[in-house]
Amino acid sequence: MQFTKKAIEHIEACRFCWMCHHVCPIGNATGLERNTARARALGLSLVAREATALESDIVDNLYECALCGGCMTDCVTGWDPVMFTKEARLGAALEGNMPEYVGKLIDNIEATGNIYGEKEIPEILKSAIRDLPPKADVLFFIGKDGAYRTADKSAAAVDLLKRAGVDLTVHKYEPDSGYALDFLIGAAEETRSAMAKTAEILNETGASTIVCYDPADAKVFLREYKEYGIDIKANVVTFTSFIAGLIKDGRLDVKKSDTAFTPQETPLLARDLEETESVRAILNSLGSIKEMLLHGKDTVLAGNLIMNEYIPSVMKAVAERRMENAKNVGAKVIVTVSPAEYRSLSDNNDTDIEIITLEEAVLRCL
Ligand code: SF4
Ligand code: SF4
Known part of the structure:
Protein backbone atom coordinates (compact mmCIF):
# COMPACT_ATOMS: atom_id res chain seq x y z
CA MET A 1 0.00 0.00 0.00
CA GLN A 2 0.97 3.62 -0.44
CA PHE A 3 1.41 5.30 2.93
CA THR A 4 1.27 9.07 3.26
CA LYS A 5 4.60 10.84 3.72
CA LYS A 6 3.59 11.67 7.27
CA ALA A 7 2.86 8.03 8.15
CA ILE A 8 6.19 6.87 6.69
CA GLU A 9 8.03 9.45 8.74
CA HIS A 10 6.39 8.19 11.95
CA ILE A 11 6.85 4.51 11.02
CA GLU A 12 10.56 5.11 10.41
CA ALA A 13 10.91 6.91 13.75
CA CYS A 14 9.25 4.11 15.70
CA ARG A 15 10.70 1.03 14.07
CA PHE A 16 13.97 0.99 16.02
CA CYS A 17 12.68 2.54 19.21
CA TRP A 18 11.93 0.64 22.36
CA MET A 19 11.11 3.52 24.67
CA CYS A 20 7.34 3.12 25.08
CA HIS A 21 7.06 -0.68 25.19
CA HIS A 22 6.32 -0.64 28.96
CA VAL A 23 3.14 1.45 28.62
CA CYS A 24 1.22 -0.68 26.10
CA PRO A 25 -1.74 -2.35 27.84
CA ILE A 26 -1.90 -5.01 25.14
CA GLY A 27 1.83 -5.76 25.13
CA ASN A 28 1.79 -5.90 28.92
CA ALA A 29 -1.17 -8.29 28.88
CA THR A 30 0.23 -10.66 26.24
CA GLY A 31 3.93 -10.30 27.04
CA LEU A 32 4.53 -10.37 23.28
CA GLU A 33 6.92 -8.04 21.53
CA ARG A 34 4.63 -7.94 18.49
CA ASN A 35 2.21 -5.90 20.58
CA THR A 36 4.40 -2.84 20.79
CA ALA A 37 4.46 0.28 18.66
CA ARG A 38 7.97 -0.59 17.56
CA ALA A 39 7.11 -4.08 16.28
CA ARG A 40 4.06 -2.73 14.44
CA ALA A 41 6.21 -0.02 12.83
CA LEU A 42 8.81 -2.60 11.83
CA GLY A 43 6.17 -4.67 10.03
CA LEU A 44 4.70 -1.63 8.32
CA SER A 45 8.14 -0.39 7.25
CA LEU A 46 8.51 -3.68 5.35
CA VAL A 47 5.11 -3.06 3.73
CA ALA A 48 6.17 0.50 2.80
CA ARG A 49 9.33 -0.93 1.17
CA GLU A 50 7.20 -3.53 -0.62
CA ALA A 51 9.23 -6.26 1.06
CA THR A 52 6.00 -7.81 2.30
CA ALA A 53 2.28 -7.41 1.60
CA LEU A 54 -0.25 -5.77 3.88
CA GLU A 55 -2.07 -8.98 4.64
CA SER A 56 -2.48 -11.93 7.05
CA ASP A 57 -0.28 -11.61 10.15
CA ILE A 58 0.68 -7.97 9.51
CA VAL A 59 -3.01 -7.04 9.32
CA ASP A 60 -3.94 -9.11 12.38
CA ASN A 61 -1.22 -7.23 14.22
CA LEU A 62 -2.87 -3.91 13.32
CA TYR A 63 -6.08 -5.05 15.01
CA GLU A 64 -4.24 -6.00 18.19
CA CYS A 65 -3.67 -2.29 18.87
CA ALA A 66 -6.34 -0.62 21.01
CA LEU A 67 -5.50 2.85 19.59
CA CYS A 68 -5.34 3.95 23.23
CA GLY A 69 -2.55 6.45 22.65
CA GLY A 70 -0.47 5.25 25.62
CA CYS A 71 2.65 5.01 23.45
CA MET A 72 2.02 8.39 21.87
CA THR A 73 1.58 10.09 25.25
CA ASP A 74 4.78 8.50 26.52
CA CYS A 75 6.76 9.49 23.42
CA VAL A 76 9.11 12.35 24.25
CA THR A 77 9.76 12.98 20.56
CA GLY A 78 6.07 13.22 19.63
CA TRP A 79 5.68 10.30 17.20
CA ASP A 80 2.21 8.87 16.66
CA PRO A 81 1.67 5.10 16.24
CA VAL A 82 -2.13 5.57 16.42
CA MET A 83 -2.05 7.62 13.23
CA PHE A 84 -0.06 5.11 11.16
CA THR A 85 -1.99 2.14 12.56
CA LYS A 86 -5.29 3.71 11.53
CA GLU A 87 -3.89 4.58 8.12
CA ALA A 88 -2.73 0.98 7.62
CA ARG A 89 -6.15 -0.38 8.68
CA LEU A 90 -7.75 1.84 6.05
CA GLY A 91 -5.20 0.63 3.49
CA ALA A 92 -5.93 -3.02 4.29
CA ALA A 93 -9.67 -2.38 3.95
CA LEU A 94 -9.23 -0.58 0.61
CA GLU A 95 -7.06 -3.41 -0.73
CA GLY A 96 -9.64 -5.99 0.33
CA ASN A 97 -7.33 -7.48 2.97
CA MET A 98 -9.47 -6.80 5.98
CA PRO A 99 -9.60 -9.82 8.34
CA GLU A 100 -12.80 -11.85 8.29
CA TYR A 101 -13.55 -11.02 11.95
CA VAL A 102 -13.48 -7.31 11.10
CA GLY A 103 -15.68 -7.83 8.05
CA LYS A 104 -18.22 -9.57 10.28
CA LEU A 105 -18.40 -6.60 12.66
CA ILE A 106 -18.82 -4.20 9.75
CA ASP A 107 -21.59 -6.37 8.31
CA ASN A 108 -23.32 -6.18 11.68
CA ILE A 109 -23.02 -2.37 11.68
CA GLU A 110 -24.51 -2.23 8.20
CA ALA A 111 -27.39 -4.55 9.15
CA THR A 112 -28.20 -3.29 12.64
CA GLY A 113 -26.14 -0.15 13.36
CA ASN A 114 -24.02 -1.90 15.99
CA ILE A 115 -21.13 -4.38 16.00
CA TYR A 116 -23.10 -6.88 18.08
CA GLY A 117 -25.86 -7.36 15.51
CA GLU A 118 -28.44 -6.52 18.19
CA LYS A 119 -31.82 -5.38 16.94
CA GLU A 120 -33.68 -4.39 20.11
CA ILE A 121 -32.48 -2.41 23.11
CA PRO A 122 -33.13 -4.20 26.42
CA GLY A 245 -21.81 21.14 35.95
CA LEU A 246 -25.11 19.97 37.48
CA ILE A 247 -23.40 19.40 40.83
CA LYS A 248 -21.59 22.74 40.69
CA ASP A 249 -24.84 24.57 39.89
CA GLY A 250 -26.65 22.82 42.75
CA ARG A 251 -29.09 21.03 40.43
CA LEU A 252 -27.83 17.77 41.87
CA ASP A 253 -27.62 18.15 45.61
CA VAL A 254 -25.08 15.53 46.64
CA LYS A 255 -24.01 14.60 50.18
CA LYS A 256 -20.42 13.78 50.92
CA SER A 257 -19.90 10.20 52.09
CA ASP A 258 -16.88 8.57 53.71
CA THR A 259 -16.23 6.43 50.62
CA ALA A 260 -12.84 6.58 48.89
CA PHE A 261 -13.47 6.29 45.15
CA THR A 262 -10.86 5.17 42.64
CA PRO A 263 -11.53 6.62 39.19
CA GLN A 264 -10.88 4.45 36.13
CA GLU A 265 -10.88 6.89 33.27
CA THR A 266 -10.79 5.57 29.76
CA PRO A 267 -7.95 6.90 27.57
CA LEU A 268 -10.71 8.20 25.28
CA LEU A 269 -11.67 10.70 27.95
CA ALA A 270 -8.32 11.45 29.58
CA ARG A 271 -6.10 11.47 26.50
CA ASP A 272 -8.22 11.95 23.37
CA LEU A 273 -10.53 14.52 24.97
CA GLU A 274 -7.99 15.72 27.56
CA GLU A 275 -10.70 15.71 30.22
CA THR A 276 -9.42 14.65 33.63
CA GLU A 277 -10.86 17.18 36.06
CA SER A 278 -14.64 16.62 35.87
CA VAL A 279 -14.60 13.09 37.22
CA ARG A 280 -12.39 14.21 40.10
CA ALA A 281 -14.57 17.22 40.86
CA ILE A 282 -17.60 14.88 41.00
CA LEU A 283 -15.92 12.24 43.16
CA ASN A 284 -14.48 14.86 45.53
CA SER A 285 -18.00 16.10 46.14
CA LEU A 286 -19.18 12.54 46.86
CA GLY A 287 -16.31 11.46 49.12
CA SER A 288 -12.56 11.20 48.71
CA ILE A 289 -10.34 9.90 45.91
CA LYS A 290 -7.81 7.10 46.02
CA GLU A 291 -5.90 7.26 42.76
CA MET A 292 -4.28 4.43 40.89
CA LEU A 293 -0.59 5.05 40.22
CA LEU A 294 -1.17 5.60 36.51
CA HIS A 295 -4.11 7.97 36.17
CA GLY A 296 -5.14 11.13 34.37
CA LYS A 297 -3.41 11.36 31.00
CA ASP A 298 -1.26 8.38 32.02
CA THR A 299 -4.30 6.19 32.58
CA VAL A 300 -4.26 2.57 31.39
CA LEU A 301 -6.94 1.07 29.20
CA ALA A 302 -9.20 -1.35 31.10
CA GLY A 303 -11.30 -2.67 28.22
CA ASN A 304 -12.44 -2.34 24.63
CA LEU A 305 -15.59 -4.18 23.61
CA ILE A 306 -14.82 -4.07 19.89
CA MET A 307 -11.59 -5.99 20.46
CA ASN A 308 -13.41 -8.21 22.91
CA GLU A 309 -15.37 -9.51 19.92
CA TYR A 310 -12.25 -10.95 18.28
CA ILE A 311 -9.54 -11.31 20.98
CA PRO A 312 -11.52 -11.85 24.19
CA SER A 313 -8.69 -13.61 26.05
CA VAL A 314 -6.39 -10.63 25.53
CA MET A 315 -9.08 -8.20 26.68
CA LYS A 316 -9.66 -10.34 29.74
CA ALA A 317 -5.94 -10.12 30.57
CA VAL A 318 -6.03 -6.33 30.03
CA ALA A 319 -8.91 -5.97 32.52
CA GLU A 320 -7.27 -8.31 35.04
CA ARG A 321 -4.05 -6.30 34.94
CA ARG A 322 -5.96 -3.10 35.61
CA MET A 323 -7.73 -4.77 38.54
CA GLU A 324 -4.28 -5.72 39.83
CA ASN A 325 -3.23 -2.04 39.62
CA ALA A 326 -6.31 -1.11 41.66
CA LYS A 327 -5.62 -3.83 44.22
CA ASN A 328 -2.04 -2.62 44.62
CA VAL A 329 -3.17 0.83 45.76
CA GLY A 330 -5.78 -0.60 48.12
CA ALA A 331 -8.79 0.50 46.05
CA LYS A 332 -12.18 -0.36 47.52
CA VAL A 333 -14.59 1.17 44.97
CA ILE A 334 -13.64 1.70 41.32
CA VAL A 335 -15.73 4.24 39.41
CA THR A 336 -15.83 3.81 35.64
CA VAL A 337 -16.78 6.45 33.09
CA SER A 338 -17.16 4.28 30.00
CA PRO A 339 -19.57 1.40 29.32
CA ALA A 340 -16.77 -0.67 27.76
CA GLU A 341 -14.54 -0.38 30.80
CA TYR A 342 -17.40 -1.04 33.21
CA ARG A 343 -18.33 -4.22 31.32
CA SER A 344 -14.72 -5.40 31.00
CA LEU A 345 -13.76 -4.81 34.62
CA SER A 346 -16.93 -6.19 36.14
CA ASP A 347 -16.83 -9.29 33.92
CA ASN A 348 -13.24 -10.00 34.98
CA ASN A 349 -13.22 -9.05 38.62
CA ASP A 350 -12.16 -11.77 41.03
CA THR A 351 -11.22 -9.31 43.78
CA ASP A 352 -13.42 -7.88 46.52
CA ILE A 353 -13.18 -4.41 44.97
CA GLU A 354 -16.56 -2.98 44.06
CA ILE A 355 -16.97 -1.64 40.54
CA ILE A 356 -19.63 0.99 39.93
CA THR A 357 -20.38 3.55 37.25
CA LEU A 358 -20.25 7.30 37.75
CA GLU A 359 -24.04 7.65 37.76
CA GLU A 360 -24.32 4.95 40.41
CA ALA A 361 -21.80 6.80 42.56
CA VAL A 362 -23.81 10.04 42.26
CA LEU A 363 -27.19 8.36 42.79
CA ARG A 364 -25.88 6.82 46.03
CA CYS A 365 -25.03 10.26 47.38
CA LEU A 366 -28.27 12.12 46.61
S1 SF4 B 1 5.95 6.29 19.88
FE1 SF4 B 1 7.89 7.26 20.45
S2 SF4 B 1 8.62 6.01 22.17
FE2 SF4 B 1 7.07 4.76 21.07
S3 SF4 B 1 8.20 3.55 19.55
FE3 SF4 B 1 7.55 5.45 18.53
S4 SF4 B 1 9.32 6.85 18.74
FE4 SF4 B 1 9.55 5.21 20.29
S1 SF4 C 1 -1.93 2.80 20.94
FE1 SF4 C 1 -2.11 1.71 22.90
S2 SF4 C 1 -2.44 -0.43 22.34
FE2 SF4 C 1 -1.62 0.60 20.50
S3 SF4 C 1 0.61 0.31 20.61
FE3 SF4 C 1 0.14 2.28 21.58
S4 SF4 C 1 -0.03 1.81 23.77
FE4 SF4 C 1 -0.23 -0.14 22.63
Whole structure:
Protein backbone atom coordinates (compact mmCIF):
# COMPACT_ATOMS: atom_id res chain seq x y z
CA MET A 1 0.00 0.00 0.00
CA GLN A 2 0.97 3.62 -0.44
CA PHE A 3 1.41 5.30 2.93
CA THR A 4 1.27 9.07 3.26
CA LYS A 5 4.60 10.84 3.72
CA LYS A 6 3.59 11.67 7.27
CA ALA A 7 2.86 8.03 8.15
CA ILE A 8 6.19 6.87 6.69
CA GLU A 9 8.03 9.45 8.74
CA HIS A 10 6.39 8.19 11.95
CA ILE A 11 6.85 4.51 11.02
CA GLU A 12 10.56 5.11 10.41
CA ALA A 13 10.91 6.91 13.75
CA CYS A 14 9.25 4.11 15.70
CA ARG A 15 10.70 1.03 14.07
CA PHE A 16 13.97 0.99 16.02
CA CYS A 17 12.68 2.54 19.21
CA TRP A 18 11.93 0.64 22.36
CA MET A 19 11.11 3.52 24.67
CA CYS A 20 7.34 3.12 25.08
CA HIS A 21 7.06 -0.68 25.19
CA HIS A 22 6.32 -0.64 28.96
CA VAL A 23 3.14 1.45 28.62
CA CYS A 24 1.22 -0.68 26.10
CA PRO A 25 -1.74 -2.35 27.84
CA ILE A 26 -1.90 -5.01 25.14
CA GLY A 27 1.83 -5.76 25.13
CA ASN A 28 1.79 -5.90 28.92
CA ALA A 29 -1.17 -8.29 28.88
CA THR A 30 0.23 -10.66 26.24
CA GLY A 31 3.93 -10.30 27.04
CA LEU A 32 4.53 -10.37 23.28
CA GLU A 33 6.92 -8.04 21.53
CA ARG A 34 4.63 -7.94 18.49
CA ASN A 35 2.21 -5.90 20.58
CA THR A 36 4.40 -2.84 20.79
CA ALA A 37 4.46 0.28 18.66
CA ARG A 38 7.97 -0.59 17.56
CA ALA A 39 7.11 -4.08 16.28
CA ARG A 40 4.06 -2.73 14.44
CA ALA A 41 6.21 -0.02 12.83
CA LEU A 42 8.81 -2.60 11.83
CA GLY A 43 6.17 -4.67 10.03
CA LEU A 44 4.70 -1.63 8.32
CA SER A 45 8.14 -0.39 7.25
CA LEU A 46 8.51 -3.68 5.35
CA VAL A 47 5.11 -3.06 3.73
CA ALA A 48 6.17 0.50 2.80
CA ARG A 49 9.33 -0.93 1.17
CA GLU A 50 7.20 -3.53 -0.62
CA ALA A 51 9.23 -6.26 1.06
CA THR A 52 6.00 -7.81 2.30
CA ALA A 53 2.28 -7.41 1.60
CA LEU A 54 -0.25 -5.77 3.88
CA GLU A 55 -2.07 -8.98 4.64
CA SER A 56 -2.48 -11.93 7.05
CA ASP A 57 -0.28 -11.61 10.15
CA ILE A 58 0.68 -7.97 9.51
CA VAL A 59 -3.01 -7.04 9.32
CA ASP A 60 -3.94 -9.11 12.38
CA ASN A 61 -1.22 -7.23 14.22
CA LEU A 62 -2.87 -3.91 13.32
CA TYR A 63 -6.08 -5.05 15.01
CA GLU A 64 -4.24 -6.00 18.19
CA CYS A 65 -3.67 -2.29 18.87
CA ALA A 66 -6.34 -0.62 21.01
CA LEU A 67 -5.50 2.85 19.59
CA CYS A 68 -5.34 3.95 23.23
CA GLY A 69 -2.55 6.45 22.65
CA GLY A 70 -0.47 5.25 25.62
CA CYS A 71 2.65 5.01 23.45
CA MET A 72 2.02 8.39 21.87
CA THR A 73 1.58 10.09 25.25
CA ASP A 74 4.78 8.50 26.52
CA CYS A 75 6.76 9.49 23.42
CA VAL A 76 9.11 12.35 24.25
CA THR A 77 9.76 12.98 20.56
CA GLY A 78 6.07 13.22 19.63
CA TRP A 79 5.68 10.30 17.20
CA ASP A 80 2.21 8.87 16.66
CA PRO A 81 1.67 5.10 16.24
CA VAL A 82 -2.13 5.57 16.42
CA MET A 83 -2.05 7.62 13.23
CA PHE A 84 -0.06 5.11 11.16
CA THR A 85 -1.99 2.14 12.56
CA LYS A 86 -5.29 3.71 11.53
CA GLU A 87 -3.89 4.58 8.12
CA ALA A 88 -2.73 0.98 7.62
CA ARG A 89 -6.15 -0.38 8.68
CA LEU A 90 -7.75 1.84 6.05
CA GLY A 91 -5.20 0.63 3.49
CA ALA A 92 -5.93 -3.02 4.29
CA ALA A 93 -9.67 -2.38 3.95
CA LEU A 94 -9.23 -0.58 0.61
CA GLU A 95 -7.06 -3.41 -0.73
CA GLY A 96 -9.64 -5.99 0.33
CA ASN A 97 -7.33 -7.48 2.97
CA MET A 98 -9.47 -6.80 5.98
CA PRO A 99 -9.60 -9.82 8.34
CA GLU A 100 -12.80 -11.85 8.29
CA TYR A 101 -13.55 -11.02 11.95
CA VAL A 102 -13.48 -7.31 11.10
CA GLY A 103 -15.68 -7.83 8.05
CA LYS A 104 -18.22 -9.57 10.28
CA LEU A 105 -18.40 -6.60 12.66
CA ILE A 106 -18.82 -4.20 9.75
CA ASP A 107 -21.59 -6.37 8.31
CA ASN A 108 -23.32 -6.18 11.68
CA ILE A 109 -23.02 -2.37 11.68
CA GLU A 110 -24.51 -2.23 8.20
CA ALA A 111 -27.39 -4.55 9.15
CA THR A 112 -28.20 -3.29 12.64
CA GLY A 113 -26.14 -0.15 13.36
CA ASN A 114 -24.02 -1.90 15.99
CA ILE A 115 -21.13 -4.38 16.00
CA TYR A 116 -23.10 -6.88 18.08
CA GLY A 117 -25.86 -7.36 15.51
CA GLU A 118 -28.44 -6.52 18.19
CA LYS A 119 -31.82 -5.38 16.94
CA GLU A 120 -33.68 -4.39 20.11
CA ILE A 121 -32.48 -2.41 23.11
CA PRO A 122 -33.13 -4.20 26.42
CA GLU A 123 -36.45 -3.57 28.15
CA ILE A 124 -34.86 -1.87 31.17
CA LEU A 125 -33.53 0.92 28.95
CA LYS A 126 -36.68 1.06 26.84
CA SER A 127 -38.79 1.69 29.90
CA ALA A 128 -36.35 4.34 31.24
CA ILE A 129 -36.70 6.42 28.07
CA ARG A 130 -40.36 5.64 27.25
CA ASP A 131 -41.84 8.70 28.96
CA LEU A 132 -39.30 11.21 27.62
CA PRO A 133 -40.59 13.90 25.27
CA PRO A 134 -39.75 13.52 21.53
CA LYS A 135 -37.92 16.87 21.55
CA ALA A 136 -35.97 18.61 24.30
CA ASP A 137 -33.13 21.02 24.88
CA VAL A 138 -30.76 18.21 25.82
CA LEU A 139 -30.32 15.09 23.72
CA PHE A 140 -28.81 12.27 25.74
CA PHE A 141 -26.72 10.12 23.39
CA ILE A 142 -26.36 6.65 24.89
CA GLY A 143 -24.21 4.91 22.29
CA LYS A 144 -24.06 1.27 21.34
CA ASP A 145 -22.05 -0.19 24.24
CA GLY A 146 -24.28 1.64 26.71
CA ALA A 147 -27.46 0.47 24.96
CA TYR A 148 -26.54 -3.18 24.41
CA ARG A 149 -23.88 -4.04 26.99
CA THR A 150 -24.69 -1.90 30.05
CA ALA A 151 -28.37 -1.09 29.53
CA ASP A 152 -29.14 -1.04 33.27
CA LYS A 153 -26.39 1.52 33.87
CA SER A 154 -27.58 3.66 30.95
CA ALA A 155 -31.07 3.55 32.47
CA ALA A 156 -29.57 4.75 35.77
CA ALA A 157 -27.87 7.62 33.92
CA VAL A 158 -31.23 8.64 32.43
CA ASP A 159 -32.76 8.48 35.91
CA LEU A 160 -30.01 10.74 37.27
CA LEU A 161 -30.59 13.35 34.56
CA LYS A 162 -34.35 13.23 35.21
CA ARG A 163 -33.75 13.74 38.93
CA ALA A 164 -31.69 16.85 38.13
CA GLY A 165 -34.69 18.21 36.21
CA VAL A 166 -32.85 18.27 32.87
CA ASP A 167 -35.10 18.96 29.84
CA LEU A 168 -34.10 15.70 28.26
CA THR A 169 -34.78 13.37 25.37
CA VAL A 170 -33.21 10.25 23.86
CA HIS A 171 -33.57 9.62 20.13
CA LYS A 172 -35.99 6.75 19.60
CA TYR A 173 -33.80 5.34 16.82
CA GLU A 174 -30.44 6.57 18.00
CA PRO A 175 -27.99 6.43 15.07
CA ASP A 176 -24.48 5.04 15.29
CA SER A 177 -21.83 7.69 15.99
CA GLY A 178 -19.37 5.96 13.68
CA TYR A 179 -16.87 5.29 16.46
CA ALA A 180 -16.69 1.56 15.70
CA LEU A 181 -16.27 2.13 11.96
CA ASP A 182 -13.55 4.69 12.59
CA PHE A 183 -11.81 2.24 14.94
CA LEU A 184 -12.03 -0.61 12.43
CA ILE A 185 -11.37 1.04 9.07
CA GLY A 186 -10.44 4.65 9.85
CA ALA A 187 -11.33 7.45 7.47
CA ALA A 188 -12.98 5.26 4.82
CA GLU A 189 -15.79 6.67 2.69
CA GLU A 190 -18.12 4.31 4.54
CA THR A 191 -17.14 5.87 7.88
CA ARG A 192 -17.52 9.43 6.65
CA SER A 193 -20.90 8.86 5.02
CA ALA A 194 -22.24 7.07 8.12
CA MET A 195 -21.07 10.00 10.23
CA ALA A 196 -22.63 12.55 7.86
CA LYS A 197 -25.95 10.71 8.04
CA THR A 198 -25.78 10.65 11.84
CA ALA A 199 -25.00 14.39 11.97
CA GLU A 200 -28.06 15.04 9.81
CA ILE A 201 -30.30 13.04 12.18
CA LEU A 202 -28.84 14.76 15.24
CA ASN A 203 -29.21 18.22 13.67
CA GLU A 204 -32.87 17.50 12.90
CA THR A 205 -33.59 16.98 16.62
CA GLY A 206 -33.06 20.70 17.25
CA ALA A 207 -31.39 19.96 20.60
CA SER A 208 -28.99 22.66 21.73
CA THR A 209 -26.80 20.26 23.74
CA ILE A 210 -25.84 16.65 23.10
CA VAL A 211 -24.64 14.85 26.20
CA CYS A 212 -22.60 11.78 25.30
CA TYR A 213 -22.82 8.98 27.83
CA ASP A 214 -19.89 7.17 26.21
CA PRO A 215 -16.59 9.08 25.80
CA ALA A 216 -16.03 7.05 22.60
CA ASP A 217 -18.96 8.86 20.94
CA ALA A 218 -17.92 12.25 22.35
CA LYS A 219 -14.45 11.63 20.96
CA VAL A 220 -15.61 11.08 17.37
CA PHE A 221 -18.19 13.89 17.50
CA LEU A 222 -15.58 16.34 18.77
CA ARG A 223 -12.53 15.14 16.86
CA GLU A 224 -13.17 12.99 13.79
CA TYR A 225 -16.37 14.79 12.70
CA LYS A 226 -14.44 18.06 12.73
CA GLU A 227 -11.48 16.49 10.93
CA TYR A 228 -13.82 15.08 8.23
CA GLY A 229 -15.71 18.39 7.89
CA ILE A 230 -18.98 17.07 9.33
CA ASP A 231 -20.97 19.63 11.27
CA ILE A 232 -22.99 18.94 14.41
CA LYS A 233 -24.92 22.07 15.30
CA ALA A 234 -25.49 21.31 18.98
CA ASN A 235 -22.91 21.76 21.68
CA VAL A 236 -21.44 18.29 22.30
CA VAL A 237 -20.37 17.56 25.88
CA THR A 238 -19.34 14.50 27.83
CA PHE A 239 -21.60 12.99 30.48
CA THR A 240 -18.87 13.55 33.07
CA SER A 241 -18.52 17.28 32.36
CA PHE A 242 -22.30 17.69 32.24
CA ILE A 243 -22.80 15.97 35.62
CA ALA A 244 -19.95 18.01 37.13
CA GLY A 245 -21.81 21.14 35.95
CA LEU A 246 -25.11 19.97 37.48
CA ILE A 247 -23.40 19.40 40.83
CA LYS A 248 -21.59 22.74 40.69
CA ASP A 249 -24.84 24.57 39.89
CA GLY A 250 -26.65 22.82 42.75
CA ARG A 251 -29.09 21.03 40.43
CA LEU A 252 -27.83 17.77 41.87
CA ASP A 253 -27.62 18.15 45.61
CA VAL A 254 -25.08 15.53 46.64
CA LYS A 255 -24.01 14.60 50.18
CA LYS A 256 -20.42 13.78 50.92
CA SER A 257 -19.90 10.20 52.09
CA ASP A 258 -16.88 8.57 53.71
CA THR A 259 -16.23 6.43 50.62
CA ALA A 260 -12.84 6.58 48.89
CA PHE A 261 -13.47 6.29 45.15
CA THR A 262 -10.86 5.17 42.64
CA PRO A 263 -11.53 6.62 39.19
CA GLN A 264 -10.88 4.45 36.13
CA GLU A 265 -10.88 6.89 33.27
CA THR A 266 -10.79 5.57 29.76
CA PRO A 267 -7.95 6.90 27.57
CA LEU A 268 -10.71 8.20 25.28
CA LEU A 269 -11.67 10.70 27.95
CA ALA A 270 -8.32 11.45 29.58
CA ARG A 271 -6.10 11.47 26.50
CA ASP A 272 -8.22 11.95 23.37
CA LEU A 273 -10.53 14.52 24.97
CA GLU A 274 -7.99 15.72 27.56
CA GLU A 275 -10.70 15.71 30.22
CA THR A 276 -9.42 14.65 33.63
CA GLU A 277 -10.86 17.18 36.06
CA SER A 278 -14.64 16.62 35.87
CA VAL A 279 -14.60 13.09 37.22
CA ARG A 280 -12.39 14.21 40.10
CA ALA A 281 -14.57 17.22 40.86
CA ILE A 282 -17.60 14.88 41.00
CA LEU A 283 -15.92 12.24 43.16
CA ASN A 284 -14.48 14.86 45.53
CA SER A 285 -18.00 16.10 46.14
CA LEU A 286 -19.18 12.54 46.86
CA GLY A 287 -16.31 11.46 49.12
CA SER A 288 -12.56 11.20 48.71
CA ILE A 289 -10.34 9.90 45.91
CA LYS A 290 -7.81 7.10 46.02
CA GLU A 291 -5.90 7.26 42.76
CA MET A 292 -4.28 4.43 40.89
CA LEU A 293 -0.59 5.05 40.22
CA LEU A 294 -1.17 5.60 36.51
CA HIS A 295 -4.11 7.97 36.17
CA GLY A 296 -5.14 11.13 34.37
CA LYS A 297 -3.41 11.36 31.00
CA ASP A 298 -1.26 8.38 32.02
CA THR A 299 -4.30 6.19 32.58
CA VAL A 300 -4.26 2.57 31.39
CA LEU A 301 -6.94 1.07 29.20
CA ALA A 302 -9.20 -1.35 31.10
CA GLY A 303 -11.30 -2.67 28.22
CA ASN A 304 -12.44 -2.34 24.63
CA LEU A 305 -15.59 -4.18 23.61
CA ILE A 306 -14.82 -4.07 19.89
CA MET A 307 -11.59 -5.99 20.46
CA ASN A 308 -13.41 -8.21 22.91
CA GLU A 309 -15.37 -9.51 19.92
CA TYR A 310 -12.25 -10.95 18.28
CA ILE A 311 -9.54 -11.31 20.98
CA PRO A 312 -11.52 -11.85 24.19
CA SER A 313 -8.69 -13.61 26.05
CA VAL A 314 -6.39 -10.63 25.53
CA MET A 315 -9.08 -8.20 26.68
CA LYS A 316 -9.66 -10.34 29.74
CA ALA A 317 -5.94 -10.12 30.57
CA VAL A 318 -6.03 -6.33 30.03
CA ALA A 319 -8.91 -5.97 32.52
CA GLU A 320 -7.27 -8.31 35.04
CA ARG A 321 -4.05 -6.30 34.94
CA ARG A 322 -5.96 -3.10 35.61
CA MET A 323 -7.73 -4.77 38.54
CA GLU A 324 -4.28 -5.72 39.83
CA ASN A 325 -3.23 -2.04 39.62
CA ALA A 326 -6.31 -1.11 41.66
CA LYS A 327 -5.62 -3.83 44.22
CA ASN A 328 -2.04 -2.62 44.62
CA VAL A 329 -3.17 0.83 45.76
CA GLY A 330 -5.78 -0.60 48.12
CA ALA A 331 -8.79 0.50 46.05
CA LYS A 332 -12.18 -0.36 47.52
CA VAL A 333 -14.59 1.17 44.97
CA ILE A 334 -13.64 1.70 41.32
CA VAL A 335 -15.73 4.24 39.41
CA THR A 336 -15.83 3.81 35.64
CA VAL A 337 -16.78 6.45 33.09
CA SER A 338 -17.16 4.28 30.00
CA PRO A 339 -19.57 1.40 29.32
CA ALA A 340 -16.77 -0.67 27.76
CA GLU A 341 -14.54 -0.38 30.80
CA TYR A 342 -17.40 -1.04 33.21
CA ARG A 343 -18.33 -4.22 31.32
CA SER A 344 -14.72 -5.40 31.00
CA LEU A 345 -13.76 -4.81 34.62
CA SER A 346 -16.93 -6.19 36.14
CA ASP A 347 -16.83 -9.29 33.92
CA ASN A 348 -13.24 -10.00 34.98
CA ASN A 349 -13.22 -9.05 38.62
CA ASP A 350 -12.16 -11.77 41.03
CA THR A 351 -11.22 -9.31 43.78
CA ASP A 352 -13.42 -7.88 46.52
CA ILE A 353 -13.18 -4.41 44.97
CA GLU A 354 -16.56 -2.98 44.06
CA ILE A 355 -16.97 -1.64 40.54
CA ILE A 356 -19.63 0.99 39.93
CA THR A 357 -20.38 3.55 37.25
CA LEU A 358 -20.25 7.30 37.75
CA GLU A 359 -24.04 7.65 37.76
CA GLU A 360 -24.32 4.95 40.41
CA ALA A 361 -21.80 6.80 42.56
CA VAL A 362 -23.81 10.04 42.26
CA LEU A 363 -27.19 8.36 42.79
CA ARG A 364 -25.88 6.82 46.03
CA CYS A 365 -25.03 10.26 47.38
CA LEU A 366 -28.27 12.12 46.61
S1 SF4 B 1 5.95 6.29 19.88
FE1 SF4 B 1 7.89 7.26 20.45
S2 SF4 B 1 8.62 6.01 22.17
FE2 SF4 B 1 7.07 4.76 21.07
S3 SF4 B 1 8.20 3.55 19.55
FE3 SF4 B 1 7.55 5.45 18.53
S4 SF4 B 1 9.32 6.85 18.74
FE4 SF4 B 1 9.55 5.21 20.29
S1 SF4 C 1 -1.93 2.80 20.94
FE1 SF4 C 1 -2.11 1.71 22.90
S2 SF4 C 1 -2.44 -0.43 22.34
FE2 SF4 C 1 -1.62 0.60 20.50
S3 SF4 C 1 0.61 0.31 20.61
FE3 SF4 C 1 0.14 2.28 21.58
S4 SF4 C 1 -0.03 1.81 23.77
FE4 SF4 C 1 -0.23 -0.14 22.63
